[in-house]
Amino acid sequence: MTDEKDLIRDDIEAYLAKYQKKELLRFVSVGSVDDGKSTLIGRILYDTGMVFEDQMAAVRAASQTDAPDLALLTDGLKAEREQGITIDVAYRYFATDKRKFIIADTPGHIQYTRNMVTGASTADVALILIDARHGVLEQSRRHAYIASLLGIPHLAVCVNKMDLEDYSKEVFDAISADFMEFGKTLRFKDIQFFPVSALVGDNVVSDSDNTPWYDGPNVLEYLETVPVFADRNFEDLRYPVQYVIRPDLDYRGFAGEVAAGVVAKGDEIVALPSGRTSKVKAIDTYDGELDEAFASQSVTIRLEDEIDVSRGDMIVKPDNLPRVTRRFDAHMVWMHERPLDTEKAYLVKHTTQTVRARIDKIYHEIDMHSLEARKTDGIELNDVAKVRLSCHRALYVDDYQRNRETGAFIVIDSLTNNTVAAGMIILEGADQNLSDVMKELHAESAMEPKTFVSPTERMERFGQKGATVWLTGLPGSGRWTLAYALERKLFDEGRTATVVSPVGEDLRSMISAAKGITDAGLINICAFPSPARKDRDELTARIGEDRVIQVYVNTDEALCRERRPDADFSGFEPPEAPDITVALDEVRIDQAVDIIMDALKARGQFEDA
16 A cells, blocks of 8 residues: 555556556445444454544544444444444445455344345445354345345355454354355355454454464455456347437437447447347547447447437347346345335336336245245335236346346336335246347237226325225115215215216216226215116126125115106116115115215225224
8 A cells, every 4th residue: 555655645647547447346244233244344444544534533532442443434324323233335435556445334134134235236245244153143144145146246254253262263164164055055156254353353454363274365355356357247248228429410329338248349239129230330438439348338339320229228239139028037125115016017227228017926025034935915125025027118138147237127116206126137948039039029018007006005195995886776766866965975074086977878888987986096976777787797897896885775666656757667676785775765865874984984995994
């Protein structure tokens, strides 16, 4: 670090140029509560000289011991300091002569799983801490599993607090062997073990004389040398177009970040979804043209031909296509307090595309304690589950383990615009050729028509469920009078209800209107003549038996004939099992209304019932 400090003092521009060319490594610290994650990160920052004087002064003032509490360098929230735990993800930046680093210090509590996922989603290395006194805990396995699920290629296992176990080689070897047995089931490229004491500094930034039996690198040496450049996917060109640059009639470029692969001048490409082919004419950057660009570079590509390309399209190579599909499986982490609502549609953002989607199926949930799959009907905050999604139009995807950029997506609530979940795509089966791709691109939506507003949300808004109150009876029975009296009562109690007028309508149109009103979360009241049982069966089949209340207005037939002497009384089939029966020659209208209201409340029709 001395050479760099001299360079900063003598030639700041040269230092900045050198810094810019350094390779960047992102790593995340994970582990159980009180295993020392924040202390380890603080130790790295302190021993590499990456802490400012005012920061250390604040840490010393906040520490409750004579020695500075280095964990406070990352545990910045007041609640974290009060409880002595990490709650939010803390990001810190530092550099050495060899690399520059971004650290994500994540929580250990299971209720903050979503925070851990956020911090670990872009990491190259997962640095997991295990307390030497306690060994491999359930939480240790859980964090390693999630890190593997997120596709982090390298795992560094720090057996911490070795000073409290007299730096015992036997303790270290036993913990390493125990964890390695579990680690064989995960997808890491490599797993490295370190005996450390974050508090004292053993084997963190410098080697320790307390562990003469350990001949491996210290943690910082490992972070400086672990090969991460090769972890990127340089085989499959994936260039999601973010923006079309058209400053004048002579320039048309497509800006974006190379998500994977390499693109060079003269390369033949195909643009999705049009399927049109062309060649790369030029690759532009702010500093001038490049001969080639590779994964993680942001560039502008110009093509030899004028083909239709816009935001959300993807440029790939004809002999190396992504999977183009409207349906796929994924592991999904739910990140919002409001649970998954399978009755509504969401938005899925994948690379530069945003499409409507729904969750068709929940295969299983991952039990975060046992890491076993278990059946479930719903997903709540911090749950991890395997699901099936259907999209309004096709996405250009890869398996997450092959490409973390095109294999990841987020789920957005269309009403609140909140990010509610993060997903990792699982693909199986054979590759597609261009003909299969074009068929999928031109296919209709994989979604059935589905609202963005679910019945649950309507219930929360209106304080009631949608329902149809269908009144059946002879002509002159008083069912229309009862219908309007019920509407008045519901309105007076703050409910949302309406009577559907029958003028000029037939039974089919009345049922359609009743279904639309019920779907909207309102209470529909209708007394349209439906003398035949098959008519009423059609009604319940269309709207749903649980959403229809049949009221049989069983007024004395003689009274009905007296009221309506010109009406046709033939063909009426009384309901066999109505939900409610009232006779308006025996009870008053207001009493009949109260009977129906009681039945609605007993059904749980109203939120406060």
